[in-house]
Amino acid sequence: MTQVIKTLSDRKNDYLKYESKEKLTWCGGCGNYGIQKALERAMVIENIKPQNAVFFFDIGCSGNGSDKIGDGEVTTFHGLHGRVISAAAAASITNPKMKVIAEAGDGATLSEGVNHLVHGVRSNYPMLFILHNNENYGLTTGQASATTRPGFKMNASPDGVTAQPMNACDFVMSLNPTFVARTFSGDVNHMTEVIQAGLKHNGFAFIEIMQLCPTYNKSTSATWFWDRFRNVRDLKGFNPQNFKMAREVAQDIDKEIAMGILYQDLESKNYLEHLPQRQGKKTTLVDEVSHVDIRPFLKKLA
Numbered sequence: 294m295t296q297v298i299k300t301l302s303d304r305k306n307d308y309l310k311y312e313s314k315e316k317l318t319w320c321g322g323c324g325n326y327g328i329q330k331a332l333e334r335a336m337v338i339e340n341i342k343p344q345n346a347v348f349f350f351d352i353g354c355s356g357n358g359s360d361k362i363g364d365g366e367v368t369t370f371h372g373l374h375g376r377v378i379s380a381a382a383a384a385s386i387t388n389p390k391m392k393v394i395a396e397a398g399d400g401a402t403l404s405e406g407v408n409h410l411v412h413g414v415r416s417n418y419p420m421l422f423i424l425h426n427n428e429n430y431g432l433t434t435g436q437a438s439a440t441t442r443p444g445f446k447m448n449a450s451p452d453g454v455t456a457q458p459m460n461a462c463d464f465v466m467s468l469n470p471t472f473v474a475r476t477f478s479g480d481v482n483h484m485t486e487v488i489q490a491g492l493k494h495n496g497f498a499f500i501e502i503m504q505l506c507p508t509y510n511k512s513t514s515a516t517w518f519w520d521r522f523r524n525v526r527d528l529k530g531f532n533p534q535n536f537k538m539a540r541e542v543a544q545d546i547d548k549e550i551a552m553g554i555l556y557q558d559l560e561s562k563n564y565l566e567h568l569p570q571r572q573g574k575k576t577t578l579v580d581e582v583s584h585v586d587i588r589p590f591l592k593k594l595a
């Protein structure tokens with residue numbers, strides 16, 4: 294912790310580049326404030342300069358972080374609902390020299406865009422993905438999402454939700470992932486640590502952040518989460534390289550919720566490293582496209 298503070302104060306100018314002068318419009322107590330702070334911190338500690346990164350945001354309260362990071366020097370892309378992974382994946386494979394970070398809510402990730410999550414994970418694109426799981430559709434005022442717990446009374450389901458909730462980490466683990474982690478928006482230090490690990494991972498790093506939404510999700514409060522969280526470091530014999538063990542601890546999202554790096558394949562090869570046609574290439578697809586002479590094609594069209 295002392296080291297983190299020292300690193301941040303030594304790199305104050307780098308840190309300020311990630312800070313925004315825009316007015317933050319999330320509700321009081323919203324978990325998005327902490328998530329944004331942790332991400333900015335992790336970028337600075339990992340020494341990733343704004344010009345070497347690109348941030349992709351989905352639609353929703355989480356997506357509204359798009360104009361709340363950096364002041365002109367940070368590149369952000371605010372896409373369509375549920376489509377953030379496909380846009381970010383394209384960037385990650387066309388220019389792997391850039392650090393690609395994508396963020397989305399539980400609605401976008403596990404309903405509208407669940408297909409993109411599936412293929413993002415199994416393709417192992419070189420990117421960090423952060424799921425803001427506030428267990429509801431926040432921006433559209435508190436409808437139930439795929440992670441809302443049964444019985445919870447939400448706007449548009451006033452008698453209580455009846456469908457079973459998805460467990461995001463367990464779902465991702467069914468897709469042969471190479472990095473799965475879970476953390477909590479109320480713990481900036483823990484989030485920073487987990488995001489740092491995700492930024493260093495070679496492949497699709499999936500991080501679920503259990504996010505507080507005091508406005509619409511009153512059932513899972515900070516106290517509710519704190520009573521249940523168990524840091525995997527405190528679990529006897531836990532080894533994040535043991536997939537079976539990881540899947541087992543990821544299962545419970547009710548009584549004891551495991552947080553930390555649940556699984557990481559330290560030998561992971563990303564999507565591009567598996568592609569025969571990219572072997573031995575020193576250039577990126579972006580470099581190569583910029584060198585293609587399209588004049589002959591244009592002449593044909595003339």
Ligand SMILES: Cc1ncc(C[n+]2csc(CCOP(=O)(O)OP(=O)(O)O)c2C)c(N)n1
Pocket residue numbers: 352353354355356374375397398399400401402405425427429430431432433438
């Ligand atoms: C395809 C599509 N469907 C629905 C919407 C309307 N919409 C905008 S934000 C939102 C809820 C977002 O919920 P979530 O993804 O969980 O993000 P949160 O606001 O909770 O951070 C919905 C349904 C939309 N913009 N596009």
Ligand code: SF4
Pocket residue numbers: 318319320321322323324325354355427431432505506507508509
């Ligand atoms: S509705 Fe919930 S997620 Fe959206 S800004 Fe307010 S507290 Fe945050």
Ligand SMILES: [Mg+2]
Pocket residue numbers: 353398399400425426427428429430431438
């Ligand atoms: Mg949500």
